Amino acid sequence: MTSRLSRRDLETDAESAARKLLGARLVRILESGERLSGRIVETEAYLGVEDRAAHTYAGRRTARNESMYARAGTAYVYFTYGMHHCVNAVCGREGEPIAVLIRALEPEEGIDTMRAHRSRRVRKRPPTHRDLCRGPGRLCEAMEIDRRLDGHDLIGGGAIWLERGASPERIARSPRIGVASAGEWALRPLRFTEEGSPFVSGPGSARGAGSSGTGRSDR
DNA sequence: ATGACGATTTACT
DNA sequence: GTAAATCGTCATA
Numbered sequence A: 001m002t003s004r005l006s007r008r009d010l011e012t013d014a015e016s017a018a019r020k021l022l023g024a025r026l027v028r029i030l031e032s033g034e035r036l037s038g039r040i041v042e043t044e045a046y047l048g049v050e051d052r053a054a055h056t057y058a059g060r061r062t063a064r065n066e067s068m069y070a071r072a073g074t075a076y077v078y079f080t081y082g083m084h085h086c087v088n089a090v091c092g093r094e095g096e097p098i099a100v101l102i103r104a105l106e107p108e109e110g111i112d113t114m115r116a117h118r119s120r121r122v123r124k125r126p127p128t129h130r131d132l133c134r135g136p137g138r139l140c141e142a143m144e145i146d147r148r149l150d151g152h153d154l155i156g157g158g159a160i161w162l163e164r165g166a167s168p169e170r171i172a173r174s175p176r177i178g179v180a181s182a183g184e185w186a187l188r189p190l191r192f193t194e195e196g197s198p199f200v201s202g203p204g205s206a207r208g209a210g211s212s213g214t215g216r217s218d219r
Numbered sequence B: 001a002t003g004a005c006g007a008t009t010t011a012c013t
Numbered sequence C: 001g002t003a004a005a006t007c008g009t010c011a012t013a
Helices: A016-023 A110-119 A135-142 A180-186
Strands: A027-028 A036-045 A075-080 A086-089 A100-110 A160-163 A171-174 A193-195
Touching: A016 A036, A016 A086, A016 A100, A027 A100, A027 A135, A075 A110, A086 A135, A100 A110, A100 A135, A110 A135
Parallel strands: none
Antiparallel strands: A027 A036, A027 A160, A036 A100, A036 A193, A075 A086, A086 A100, A171 A193
């Protein structure tokens, strides 16, 4: 009943892949064997060498971003701000450095463990259920994703992979977060969210299913 | 060798 | 709203 995403699904442009990943499930098996998972509700497309907001802008290729040049379905995990990890699904053709950043999940399996992971750092307030995977750094902390998983295969992998899931009824698009220095590219609507989901990142109020306002809706 | 800077999150005024 | 936290990475020298 639960089938994995196929590599074909990601062998496309980043924008199509970002849409397709909404509704899919990110699954993580811990060393203990425990299974954690969540439904993807927010993604961002990074278009590669021409995209000033991308790590591979102008063809940059370094030890850090090497996995962006790998085949579709590869995980690109990077460390940023001295404290957070973010996970991407590489797409396109091998050698074409484009990817989709997974920005938020609706937690499904292993919620207690996610909460424990998110409670390891000292924090004034304990993480709420809604905030467990609401943001790229948060979801990596909840699912214990770090650079050790960089370069892993998200299609046939054994520690982390993607499964098919029901697509959102409506998808909203808006500019990407945290890329203000990318000039015109910062304005492009390359962020995709499940409209109305309370698990989407941003300063959204915890209000009910209403469209909290971000992004024009689309489908 | 060095300095500036993050594809973020949290806390505080 | 603004600012601090915190360190690997990268461009420059």
